[in-house]
Amino acid sequence: MALDTIVDLKNVSVFQGDHLVLSDVNIHINKGDFVYLIGKTGSGKSSLLKTLYGELPVKQGEGNVGEFDLTKLKRKQVPFLRRNLGIVFQDFELLTDRNVNDNLLFVLRATGWKNKIEMAARMQEVLDKVGLGTKGYKMPHELSGGEQQRVAVARALLNDPDLILADEPTGNLDPNTTEEILNLLYEISKNGRAVLMATHDYVHMKKFSSHIIRCADSSVQTEEVRQGAI
Numbered sequence: 001m002a003l004d005t006i007v008d009l010k011n012v013s014v015f016q017g018d019h020l021v022l023s024d025v026n027i028h029i030n031k032g033d034f035v036y037l038i039g040k041t042g043s044g045k046s047s048l049l050k051t052l053y054g055e056l057p058v059k060q061g062e063g064n065v066g067e068f069d070l071t072k073l074k075r076k077q078v079p080f081l082r083r084n085l086g087i088v089f090q091d092f093e094l095l096t097d098r099n100v101n102d103n104l105l106f107v108l109r110a111t112g113w114k115n116k117i118e119m120a121a122r123m124q125e126v127l128d129k130v131g132l133g134t135k136g137y138k139m140p141h142e143l144s145g146g147e148q149q150r151v152a153v154a155r156a157l158l159n160d161p162d163l164i165l166a167d168e169p170t171g172n173l174d175p176n177t178t179e180e181i182l183n184l185l186y187e188i189s190k191n192g193r194a195v196l197m198a199t200h201d202y203v204h205m206k207k208f209s210s211h212i213i214r215c216a217d218s219s220v221q222t223e224e225v226r227q228g229a230i
Protein backbone atom coordinates (compact mmCIF):
# COMPACT_ATOMS: atom_id res chain seq x y z
CA MET A 1 0.00 0.00 0.00
CA ALA A 2 1.14 3.55 -0.72
CA LEU A 3 2.39 5.42 2.36
CA ASP A 4 -0.50 7.85 2.38
CA THR A 5 -3.17 5.16 2.01
CA ILE A 6 -5.30 4.60 5.08
CA VAL A 7 -8.22 2.61 3.66
CA ASP A 8 -8.10 0.42 0.59
CA LEU A 9 -11.03 -1.83 -0.28
CA LYS A 10 -11.14 -3.79 -3.53
CA ASN A 11 -14.26 -5.65 -4.65
CA VAL A 12 -15.36 -6.17 -1.06
CA SER A 13 -18.76 -7.65 -0.24
CA VAL A 14 -20.37 -6.59 3.02
CA PHE A 15 -22.70 -9.07 4.69
CA GLN A 16 -24.96 -8.83 7.72
CA GLY A 17 -25.27 -12.52 8.48
CA ASP A 18 -26.32 -14.11 5.19
CA HIS A 19 -27.76 -10.87 3.87
CA LEU A 20 -25.59 -9.20 1.22
CA VAL A 21 -25.69 -5.48 2.06
CA LEU A 22 -23.08 -4.13 -0.36
CA SER A 23 -21.16 -5.77 -3.18
CA ASP A 24 -18.10 -4.78 -5.20
CA VAL A 25 -17.08 -2.05 -2.79
CA ASN A 26 -14.02 -0.16 -4.00
CA ILE A 27 -12.82 2.59 -1.71
CA HIS A 28 -9.53 4.37 -1.34
CA ILE A 29 -8.94 6.89 1.46
CA ASN A 30 -5.67 8.77 1.96
CA LYS A 31 -4.23 10.77 4.80
CA GLY A 32 -5.78 14.22 4.82
CA ASP A 33 -9.06 13.07 3.25
CA PHE A 34 -12.39 14.14 4.69
CA VAL A 35 -14.98 11.78 3.27
CA TYR A 36 -18.73 11.78 3.65
CA LEU A 37 -20.63 8.52 3.59
CA ILE A 38 -24.20 9.03 2.45
CA GLY A 39 -27.21 7.00 1.41
CA LYS A 40 -30.76 6.26 2.49
CA THR A 41 -31.63 4.54 5.74
CA GLY A 42 -30.73 0.89 5.46
CA SER A 43 -28.44 1.41 2.45
CA GLY A 44 -25.42 0.05 4.31
CA LYS A 45 -23.47 3.01 5.76
CA SER A 46 -23.15 1.60 9.26
CA SER A 47 -22.38 -1.83 7.86
CA LEU A 48 -19.53 -0.38 5.83
CA LEU A 49 -18.14 1.41 8.89
CA LYS A 50 -18.47 -1.81 10.90
CA THR A 51 -16.44 -3.59 8.24
CA LEU A 52 -13.69 -1.01 8.63
CA TYR A 53 -13.56 -1.35 12.41
CA GLY A 54 -13.58 -5.12 12.34
CA GLU A 55 -17.13 -5.70 13.55
CA LEU A 56 -18.12 -7.37 10.28
CA PRO A 57 -15.62 -9.71 8.60
CA VAL A 58 -14.43 -9.31 5.01
CA LYS A 59 -15.20 -12.65 3.42
CA GLN A 60 -14.95 -11.53 -0.19
CA GLY A 61 -12.53 -9.13 -1.83
CA GLU A 62 -9.46 -7.40 -0.43
CA GLY A 63 -9.46 -4.88 2.38
CA ASN A 64 -6.81 -2.97 4.28
CA VAL A 65 -7.11 -0.39 7.04
CA GLY A 66 -3.67 0.97 7.81
CA GLU A 67 -1.42 -2.01 8.35
CA PHE A 68 -4.30 -4.39 8.94
CA ASP A 69 -5.45 -6.87 6.32
CA LEU A 70 -9.19 -7.20 7.01
CA THR A 71 -9.43 -10.54 5.23
CA LYS A 72 -6.98 -12.07 7.70
CA LEU A 73 -8.15 -10.26 10.80
CA LYS A 74 -8.65 -12.60 13.77
CA ARG A 75 -11.05 -11.74 16.61
CA LYS A 76 -8.19 -11.20 19.00
CA GLN A 77 -6.55 -8.68 16.66
CA VAL A 78 -9.64 -6.46 16.52
CA PRO A 79 -8.65 -4.46 19.64
CA PHE A 80 -5.31 -3.67 17.99
CA LEU A 81 -7.07 -2.48 14.84
CA ARG A 82 -9.36 -0.30 16.99
CA ARG A 83 -6.41 1.26 18.77
CA ASN A 84 -5.46 2.70 15.39
CA LEU A 85 -8.94 4.09 14.84
CA GLY A 86 -11.05 6.71 16.51
CA ILE A 87 -14.75 5.91 16.47
CA VAL A 88 -17.48 8.48 17.13
CA PHE A 89 -21.17 7.64 17.31
CA GLN A 90 -24.36 9.68 17.13
CA ASP A 91 -25.23 9.18 20.79
CA PHE A 92 -21.79 10.07 22.22
CA GLU A 93 -21.63 6.84 24.28
CA LEU A 94 -19.83 8.43 27.22
CA LEU A 95 -19.82 6.59 30.54
CA THR A 96 -22.40 8.56 32.49
CA ASP A 97 -21.22 7.56 35.97
CA ARG A 98 -17.86 9.33 35.78
CA ASN A 99 -16.46 12.69 34.80
CA VAL A 100 -14.82 13.62 31.49
CA ASN A 101 -11.27 12.91 32.70
CA ASP A 102 -12.27 9.50 33.98
CA ASN A 103 -13.98 8.72 30.67
CA LEU A 104 -10.70 9.41 28.93
CA LEU A 105 -8.68 7.58 31.57
CA PHE A 106 -10.84 4.50 31.08
CA VAL A 107 -9.86 4.34 27.41
CA LEU A 108 -6.17 4.99 28.08
CA ARG A 109 -6.03 2.20 30.66
CA ALA A 110 -7.96 -0.17 28.39
CA THR A 111 -5.46 0.48 25.60
CA GLY A 112 -2.36 -0.19 27.62
CA TRP A 113 -1.27 3.19 28.99
CA LYS A 114 0.40 2.94 32.43
CA ASN A 115 2.32 6.12 33.22
CA LYS A 116 0.10 8.54 35.16
CA ILE A 117 1.97 11.67 34.13
CA GLU A 118 1.85 10.72 30.47
CA MET A 119 -1.84 9.86 30.75
CA ALA A 120 -2.69 13.20 32.40
CA ALA A 121 -0.71 15.08 29.75
CA ARG A 122 -2.42 13.22 26.89
CA MET A 123 -5.88 13.82 28.35
CA GLN A 124 -5.18 17.53 28.66
CA GLU A 125 -3.84 17.62 25.12
CA VAL A 126 -6.93 16.09 23.54
CA LEU A 127 -9.32 18.17 25.65
CA ASP A 128 -7.44 21.33 24.63
CA LYS A 129 -7.71 20.23 21.00
CA VAL A 130 -11.51 20.07 21.17
CA GLY A 131 -11.79 23.28 23.18
CA LEU A 132 -12.70 21.66 26.52
CA GLY A 133 -9.40 22.12 28.31
CA THR A 134 -11.07 23.36 31.49
CA LYS A 135 -13.98 20.90 31.63
CA GLY A 136 -12.30 17.64 32.54
CA TYR A 137 -13.90 17.61 35.99
CA LYS A 138 -17.47 17.83 34.62
CA MET A 139 -19.89 14.93 34.56
CA PRO A 140 -21.36 14.16 31.09
CA HIS A 141 -24.84 15.33 32.20
CA GLU A 142 -23.36 18.73 33.07
CA LEU A 143 -22.34 19.25 29.44
CA SER A 144 -24.35 20.27 26.38
CA GLY A 145 -24.85 17.78 23.55
CA GLY A 146 -22.18 19.51 21.50
CA GLU A 147 -19.74 19.44 24.40
CA GLN A 148 -20.44 15.75 24.97
CA GLN A 149 -19.72 15.07 21.33
CA ARG A 150 -16.47 17.04 21.67
CA VAL A 151 -15.53 14.75 24.53
CA ALA A 152 -16.31 11.78 22.28
CA VAL A 153 -14.03 13.29 19.61
CA ALA A 154 -11.31 13.90 22.24
CA ARG A 155 -11.67 10.29 23.33
CA ALA A 156 -11.33 9.16 19.70
CA LEU A 157 -8.08 11.14 19.40
CA LEU A 158 -6.39 9.69 22.51
CA ASN A 159 -4.33 7.09 20.69
CA ASP A 160 -3.50 9.40 17.80
CA PRO A 161 -5.39 7.36 15.18
CA ASP A 162 -4.81 7.62 11.45
CA LEU A 163 -8.52 7.25 10.78
CA ILE A 164 -11.61 8.60 12.50
CA LEU A 165 -14.86 6.77 11.70
CA ALA A 166 -17.92 8.76 12.62
CA ASP A 167 -21.45 7.36 12.37
CA GLU A 168 -23.85 10.30 12.17
CA PRO A 169 -21.88 12.24 14.81
CA THR A 170 -24.06 15.32 14.40
CA GLY A 171 -27.39 13.48 14.26
CA ASN A 172 -28.43 14.73 17.70
CA LEU A 173 -27.07 18.25 17.44
CA ASP A 174 -28.55 21.60 16.43
CA PRO A 175 -27.26 23.29 13.24
CA ASN A 176 -24.72 25.59 14.93
CA THR A 177 -23.28 22.83 17.07
CA THR A 178 -23.24 20.56 14.02
CA GLU A 179 -21.09 23.09 12.25
CA GLU A 180 -18.67 23.28 15.18
CA ILE A 181 -18.23 19.52 15.27
CA LEU A 182 -17.81 19.37 11.49
CA ASN A 183 -15.17 22.09 11.64
CA LEU A 184 -13.38 20.13 14.33
CA LEU A 185 -13.45 16.88 12.34
CA TYR A 186 -12.39 18.68 9.18
CA GLU A 187 -9.43 20.27 10.95
CA ILE A 188 -8.46 16.88 12.37
CA SER A 189 -8.43 15.39 8.86
CA LYS A 190 -6.16 18.16 7.66
CA ASN A 191 -3.61 17.29 10.35
CA GLY A 192 -2.56 14.14 8.53
CA ARG A 193 -5.41 11.88 9.53
CA ALA A 194 -8.47 10.83 7.58
CA VAL A 195 -12.11 11.15 8.55
CA LEU A 196 -14.95 9.04 7.18
CA MET A 197 -18.29 10.30 8.34
CA ALA A 198 -21.75 8.83 7.74
CA THR A 199 -24.36 11.55 7.59
CA HIS A 200 -27.87 12.44 6.45
CA ASP A 201 -27.03 16.12 6.72
CA TYR A 202 -26.83 17.35 3.13
CA VAL A 203 -27.01 20.99 4.13
CA HIS A 204 -23.75 21.07 6.04
CA MET A 205 -22.02 18.85 3.55
CA LYS A 206 -21.91 21.76 1.11
CA LYS A 207 -19.50 23.64 3.35
CA PHE A 208 -16.45 21.54 2.68
CA SER A 209 -14.70 20.30 -0.40
CA SER A 210 -14.49 16.58 0.08
CA HIS A 211 -15.11 13.18 -1.34
CA ILE A 212 -18.41 11.43 -1.07
CA ILE A 213 -19.11 7.74 -0.88
CA ARG A 214 -22.71 7.02 -1.71
CA CYS A 215 -24.41 3.75 -0.77
CA ALA A 216 -27.34 2.84 -3.01
CA ASP A 217 -28.79 -0.31 -4.55
CA SER A 218 -26.36 -2.60 -2.73
CA SER A 219 -23.29 -0.85 -4.08
CA VAL A 220 -21.16 2.24 -3.47
CA GLN A 221 -20.14 5.03 -5.77
CA THR A 222 -17.38 7.50 -5.05
CA GLU A 223 -17.75 11.11 -6.06
CA GLU A 224 -15.69 14.19 -5.59
CA VAL A 225 -17.56 17.26 -4.51
CA ARG A 226 -16.63 20.91 -4.55
CA GLN A 227 -18.16 23.50 -2.28
CA GLY A 228 -21.78 24.15 -3.07
CA ALA A 229 -21.92 21.43 -5.71
CA ILE A 230 -24.54 19.17 -4.13
Ligand SMILES: Nc1ncnc2c1ncn2[C@@H]1O[C@H](COP(=O)(O)OP(=O)(O)OP(=O)(O)O)[C@@H](O)[C@H]1O
Pocket residue numbers: 016017019021039040041042043044045046047048215
Ligand atom coordinates in the same frame (compact mmCIF):
# COMPACT_ATOMS: atom_id res chain seq x y z
N1 LIG B 1 -27.36 -6.88 12.92
C1 LIG B 1 -27.97 -7.03 11.75
N2 LIG B 1 -28.42 -8.24 11.33
C2 LIG B 1 -28.99 -8.39 10.14
N3 LIG B 1 -29.21 -7.40 9.26
C3 LIG B 1 -28.81 -6.17 9.62
C4 LIG B 1 -28.16 -5.92 10.87
N4 LIG B 1 -27.85 -4.60 10.94
C5 LIG B 1 -28.29 -4.07 9.79
N5 LIG B 1 -28.85 -4.99 9.00
C6 LIG B 1 -29.42 -4.77 7.65
O1 LIG B 1 -28.38 -4.35 6.79
C7 LIG B 1 -28.83 -3.31 5.93
C8 LIG B 1 -27.94 -2.10 6.07
O2 LIG B 1 -28.10 -1.53 7.38
P1 LIG B 1 -27.16 -0.36 7.90
O3 LIG B 1 -27.43 -0.19 9.34
O4 LIG B 1 -25.77 -0.60 7.46
O5 LIG B 1 -27.74 0.88 7.07
P2 LIG B 1 -27.49 2.43 7.24
O6 LIG B 1 -27.28 2.98 5.86
O7 LIG B 1 -26.39 2.67 8.22
O8 LIG B 1 -28.87 2.94 7.81
P3 LIG B 1 -29.21 4.22 8.75
O9 LIG B 1 -29.05 5.42 7.89
O10 LIG B 1 -30.62 3.96 9.12
O11 LIG B 1 -28.27 4.15 9.93
C9 LIG B 1 -30.27 -3.07 6.28
O12 LIG B 1 -31.07 -3.80 5.35
C10 LIG B 1 -30.43 -3.64 7.66
O13 LIG B 1 -31.71 -4.12 7.87
